[in-house]
Amino acid sequence: MDYKELYAQKLTTADEAAALVKSGDWVDYGWAVNTTVAVDAALAKRMPQLEGVNFRGGILMWVPAIFQIEDPAAHLTWNSWHMGGIERKAVAQGFSFYCPIRYSELPRYYRESKDPLDVAVFQVAPMDAHGFFNFGPSASHLAAVCEKAKTIIVEVNQNMPRCLGGMENGIHISQVTAIVEGNNPPLGQMAAAGPASAVDLAVANLVVPQIPDGACLQLGIGGMPNAIGSLIAQSDLKDLGVHTEMYVDAFVDIAKAGKITGNRKQIDKGRQVYAFGAGTQKLYDYLNDNPECMSAPVDYTNDVRTIAALDNFISINNAVDVDLFGQINAESAGIRNISGAGGQLDFVLGAYLSKGGKSFICLSSTFMNRKTGQLESRIRPTLENGSIVTDTRANVHYLCTEYGCVNLKGLSTWQKAEAIINLAHPDFREDLIAQAAKMNIWRRSNKI
Missing domain, CATH: 3.40.1080.10 (Glutaconate Coenzyme A-transferase)
Structure with missing residues (x-):
């Protein structure tokens, strides 16, 4: 032909x-x-x-x-x-x-x-x-x-x-x-990440020490995963692998720092696997004709069975807010849609099935409400009416803010409420305790 x-x-x-x-x-x-x-x-x-x-x-x-x-x-x-x-x-x-x-x-x-x-x-x-x-x-x-x-x-x-x-x-x-x-327009680019905030760095410093050599990484998009990626690039970690939904600029930085080999991956050894990529021009230049990188359909990259086959799988993602039951909302502000389900739950589930795997949901403890000018807590007694549960309370593994990083698996409702309140900004903790007591999920221990 x-x-x-x-x-x-x-x-x-x-x-x-x-x-x-x-x-x-x-x-x-x-x-x-x-x-x-x-x-x-x-x-x-x-x-x-x-x-x-x-x-x-x-x-x-x-x-x-x-x-x-x-x-x-x-x-x-x-x-x-x-x-x-x-x-x-x-x-x-x-x-x-x-x-x-x-x-x-x-x-x-x-x-x-x-x-x-x-x-x-x-x-x-x-x-x-x-x-x-x-x-x-x-x-x-x-x-x-x-x-x-x-x-x-x-x-x-x-x-x-x-x-x-x-x-x-x-x-x-x-x-x-x-x-x-077409007229060969430049590819759409996401703005390069600015300097990491103090909160981003605090969370990164809690997560990165929990990543072992040879781990396989998945990073979500946003300031916090980017800060974690930057810290990984500057760390002493070695022989890392990549298996991710979205390929982001942070992976390019980690790879160019010599941290990524993929040699310890159980499948797709030596390959950085991703479903789609979006970022700055350096990302597109890096992916172009690069045999180390593997473009694959999302039903392969995000399949929990594929993720689980990779030992020491580390998944790092963002959230909008979380409640005292451990329900994660990464999609909406009440009924106002912000994002989508994406693949976060797939990686939360798959990472936990991985031998030595961990998933981290990371968020700042507070945000500034632009309408009221008031500081508000991202840790809430219950999610706002209409908010979407992206990850159920039964699925969340590690939850991290600038005040700590806790493993929520297996905790009873009172233990979980206490652990999550410990991650809140101190100004909001007493009110959260009072609300937890009203919901019958509070039993004060000597840890708070």
Whole structure:
């Protein structure tokens, strides 16, 4: 097969590709840095003529053009697999909605769901000599999307890194409906992490000493995991491995500091495994054509059986708040959606199943309420009405704030309440004790 000839036959313009979308269609817009740009701009011009177009996507790193049309709610819905700041604003405009699902379930959902998928459009790396378009740093669930979609439009971006792996990390030209050559915009970037706060460093200094040589790491996104990653890069730890949902800048720093070899991994030895990556340009440059890094679908990276197969698995993630029962909310502020389920629970469960594994949920003990100007506790008697339980009280392993890091496994309700109150800011402890007593989960010991 002459792939260049086939490429020429399928090459089209963004406007012609956008014309393939009809009223009532379900359209998949890719994931993170793969979100379409050229076709998005063309479709935004077409949207006022359409009604009831339903888009799916997530981890938006810039505002899509379709969000910027007049009265988008009259023409479309955005159905997000993982909410961010851009989508939260769209929720307020009445056209963006969250799809609650564990991230690891996406490939199966696409393959088995009877819901329609009319068009899939996303950015890819240029075609290689064998006729494949690489998904870049977003293997994630895109192969499953392509299996389900009736029409597949790839938008070629010369700046998209070619991310290796060997499992569901690209699509062959024979499966593609149309090819659009975009304007090669730079990839969407997350702002480089600023200096770690005193709270971030305090938590990092509690967590890093509990990581052994040869541990396999998963880091979430945010200031606290980043601070922990920076401290790992400066530590004496050695022979670390990586198996993570999201590849973040901190891994690049740890790798360049010589801490990552993957030599002690029981599976995927020597490989840094991830479902998707997003960060600064240094991350994309590091992932590009790097055989040490393994781009893989999320139902592999986040499968608790895969995680459990890796000894000394260390999972480090953030939370919004926690209650005295040990319930973790990492998704909402009351009924206001902030994020999504993601893979946090998968890694909490998988790390505990790992021989020597530990999962850490890390958060600051307080936050400043911007509306009231008052300092408030992230440790609450009960979660705010409407808050989402991301990790149940039965699943949490280690909980950490700047005031300590405790293992909550196996504790009775009064022991757990006492341990969690010990992690709260001192100004809030007496009130938390009083509330715990009212809830019949308080028995003062000599530890507080």
